[in-house]
Amino acid sequence: MSEVQTKTTVRVRLNVNGAVHELDVEPRWLLSDVLRHQLGLTGTHVGCEQGVCGACTVLVDGKPERSCLMFAVQAEGHEVTTIEGLTPEDGLSPLQEAFQAHHALQCGFCTPGMVVTAAALLRDNPNPTEEEVREALSGNVCRCTGYQFIVDAVLAAAKEGRS
């Protein structure tokens, strides 16, 4: 009689916000769920779980990715940055301050994904046009703000040379 395979988890080493975590995860677990439930990084929000809303956006090797479309095991060997990793220990980043100053959030559900995406934009393109900001954020859905204030905030942060 062959031996029954009972082990359902695998050990992964995830580099998240500059810290390496050794975790036992099931291969089917999503990166978004592991970030939230194993690492307690609940700033990464989960809305659609289908790659549509962008709420779960994190940086993978510096590039915005939907963490609900990745298995956690796929993140091994890559650098993952969440909204927590973009937030100073004390207070807010300049981009986050711009969101606050320009009333770029209401319920805040979309905001971490927006900020992560906008931070990557401003890193690569420090002086974007309004059209470029809208294009960069086109994969992030907001049900509250009507987007204008979000665009205003990103442009204001760019104008001040801050992200």
Ligand code: FES
């Ligand atoms: S929760 Fe990942 S794109 Fe909506």
Ligand code: FES
């Ligand atoms: S602020 Fe509510 S979904 Fe964007």
